[in-house]
Amino acid sequence: MNPFKLIWGLFFRLFPCPIRTGLRRVGNPGRQSPVLVTCNFYITARRLNRKLGGMDVWLLIADSRGVNVWCAAGGEEFNTHSVVSAIKTSGIQDLVNHRNLILSPLSAPGVRAKEVQKQTGWSIRWGPVRIEDIPAYLKNNQHRTEEMKRVTYNWRERLDTAIGSLFPFYFVGAIGFLIFAQHLLLHYLVVSAATFFFFMLGCPWFPGQSGLTKVIVLEAILAIVLVVGEIYMAPNTFPARAELIIAMVMLFIYGSELGGLAPTLPSDLDPFLAKLGIGAVGNVAFAGTVRTELLNGLRELTYYREKCVSCRSCVEVCPQGCWAFDDEKHAVLTKKEKCTACRACIVQCEGEAIKAEPKGIGSME
Amino acid sequence: MFSYIFMKILESRPKSYDRLINKASRGRVLSVKQAVAAELITTDRVLDIGCGTGELAVMLAAQGVCVDGFDINSKMIEIARERIMTENLESAFTVRHMGVEGMDSLATSIYDGVVSTLVFSEFSDDERRFAYKHAVRVLKPNGLIVIADEVVPRKTINKLFHTIIRVPMLLTTFLISRTTTRPLSNLSEELAAAGFTIEKETRSHGDSFAIVVGRLTQEKQT
Numbered sequence: 001m002n003p004f005k006l007i008w009g010l011f012f013r014l015f016p017c018p019i020r021t022g023l024r025r026v027g028n029p030g031r032q033s034p035v036l037v038t039c040n041f042y043i044t045a046r047r048l049n050r051k052l053g054g055m056d057v058w059l060l061i062a063d064s065r066g067v068n069v070w071c072a073a074g075g076e077e078f079n080t081h082s083v084v085s086a087i088k089t090s091g092i093q094d095l096v097n098h099r100n101l102i103l104s105p106l107s108a109p110g111v112r113a114k115e116v117q118k119q120t121g122w123s124i125r126w127g128p129v130r131i132e133d134i135p136a137y138l139k140n141n142q143h144r145t146e147e148m149k150r151v152t153y154n155w156r157e158r159l160d161t162a163i164g165s166l167f168p169f170y171f172v173g174a175i176g177f178l179i180f181a182q183h184l185l186l187h188y189l190v191v192s193a194a195t196f197f198f199f200m201l202g203c204p205w206f207p208g209q210s211g212l213t214k215v216i217v218l219e220a221i222l223a224i225v226l227v228v229g230e231i232y233m234a235p236n237t238f239p240a241r242a243e244l245i246i247a248m249v250m251l252f253i254y255g256s257e258l259g260g261l262a263p264t265l266p267s268d269l270d271p272f273l274a275k276l277g278i279g280a281v282g283n284v285a286f287a288g289t290v291r292t293e294l295l296n297g298l299r300e301l302t303y304y305r306e307k308c309v310s311c312r313s314c315v316e317v318c319p320q321g322c323w324a325f326d327d328e329k330h331a332v333l334t335k336k337e338k339c340t341a342c343r344a345c346i347v348q349c350e351g352e353a354i355k356a357e358p359k360g361i362g363s364m365e
Numbered sequence: 366m367f368s369y370i371f372m373k374i375l376e377s378r379p380k381s382y383d384r385l386i387n388k389a390s391r392g393r394v395l396s397v398k399q400a401v402a403a404e405l406i407t408t409d410r411v412l413d414i415g416c417g418t419g420e421l422a423v424m425l426a427a428q429g430v431c432v433d434g435f436d437i438n439s440k441m442i443e444i445a446r447e448r449i450m451t452e453n454l455e456s457a458f459t460v461r462h463m464g465v466e467g468m469d470s471l472a473t474s475i476y477d478g479v480v481s482t483l484v485f486s487e488f489s490d491d492e493r494r495f496a497y498k499h500a501v502r503v504l505k506p507n508g509l510i511v512i513a514d515e516v517v518p519r520k521t522i523n524k525l526f527h528t529i530i531r532v533p534m535l536l537t538t539f540l541i542s543r544t545t546t547r548p549l550s551n552l553s554e555e556l557a558a559a560g561f562t563i564e565k566e567t568r569s570h571g572d573s574f575a576i577v578v579g580r581l582t583q584e585k586q587t
Contacts, residue, residue, distance in 0.1 A: 022491045084466050089495040
């Protein structure tokens with residue numbers, strides 16, 4: 001265990017926490033043992049290693065620039081090249097008799113299975129979404145239940161992702177108060193933490209579909225309390241004024257990127273930044289990406305039924321279960337409202353029947 | 366010279382990459398490439414691993430060397446292709462969009478030289494081993510390999526100085542580009558283990574940068 005990487009990976013997940021790529025032995029794997037592929041984010045590899053305890057598995061760590069599978073695949077940092085490079089340079093082909101890789105379907109927006117097979121001869125099998133389900137999946141002859149295919153965002157997952165991604169904001173705020181308003185530092189630490197837990201634990205029950213609408217509702221309630229307090233109490237006697245303002249600011253920060261944290265919701269922040277004309281921050285692009293253009297309505301998901309080759313890739317990789325098959329073995333988008341524009345179906349579609357095209361061009365039969 | 370750390374940020378702006386990296390390094394990256402090109406003056410055909418926008422390839426082409434380059438960054442390759450068109454280098458410089466793992470698709474014993482500048486420090490250990498193995502395969506007997514890259518200084522005092530100067534730049538680059546480079550600790554030893562005889566190792570910039578020239582003198586095991 002690397003304590004520095006553990007703390008960095010748990011609390012500063014907005015930044016990468018890379019580990020060495022390459023092949024790892026878990027247990028005593030042989031020539032028939034399964035080959036699991038994952039990213040080189042410290043926390044993911046550590047959790048996977050722990051869950052695989054007692055099993056004999058080859059674990060191939062591919063380059064994702066130290067970012068978790070879902071975010072790296074979405075940003076195309078965990079991609080076909082990463083997996084092809086890991087296969088070819090690790091020497092795994094000399095250690096096993098089969099040519100099957102198991103990947104999380106969360107890697108589907110970045111890793112194109114058909115292209116990996118074309119370049120290496122290795123087939124990709126989509127495994128469970130959650131690390132916790134991998135032992136059961138392997139014991140069950142690599143069979144996935146429906147639950148194993150779909151993302152969830154339960155309270156543990158909400159706290160895990162939120163602590164990892166929002167702690168830096170909390171930390172920066174604390175430094176700001178320490179420098180400029182020491183007398184409010186304790187208030188900030190308590191109110192901000194309370195706001196964080198209140199929002200992240202309660203968010204499924206707050207009104208609104210997206211993180212931003214949930215925040216707007218809560219902000220409106222707090223604003224009413226603030227205004228009423230200011231109007232009906234004597235000047236400068238309203239006791240919780242500073243705390244309310246802190247809560248409102250922190251709520252906005254926590255809520256505005258809830259969609260970016262939750263695999264079940266589309267991002268609010270990225271398309272908003274793209275609309276503002278902010279093309280990229282560092283190497284993270286917003287404007288001009290298919291995902292943000294889908295979310296901003298510049299493109300729409302289109303499906304060409306005549307091109308469908310019944311590969312079932314869309315059904316297998318959609319983490320939200322948006323796609324189904326009809327009686328004629330053609331894909332049907334049955335839950336469009338749940339689509340988060342992750343692009344997994346577009347990337348994996350073998351017949352190139354699913355596309356993201358400028359609005360008005362394609363068809364969605 | 367530490368400013369080459371910033372190349373990871375500049376890679377997202379391929380159109381101005383060469384100009385900015387040379388400005389940031391105060392012309393040192395350009396002089397490194399000139400020194401590398403000078404090592405390959407006797408060669409006819411060279412493979413450029415991670416050719417980027419093709420700045421080194423253009424220098425080599427001016428020496429009458431034919432260059433095949435590849436790079437994983439598709440935007441850099443676009444710039445290199447534009448350069449080939451505008452500078453009429455179609456017969457002297459070809460480029461491919463591929464990563465190091467694509468080296469196994471290259472023909473055997475066709476190059477007199479293999480070159481790479483500021484690329485091996487971005488590779489994983491496995492990728493470096495793979496690159497050495499296929500460099501040996503694609504080179505003709507007596508072929509040259511020239512690698513210029515960031516290395517770990519040999520003396521403790523230089524290592525300490527290097528770390529102190531490098532860390533703030535590394536953190537800045539890491540926070541902006543979410544990636545960074547890793548100085549090579551045993552470049553010459555790795556090349557020797559791969560089958561090259563080291564002819565020259567030139568250290569500069571406080572012992573933190575090396576140009577290593579190796580020759581494939583051993584019989585190839587194919």
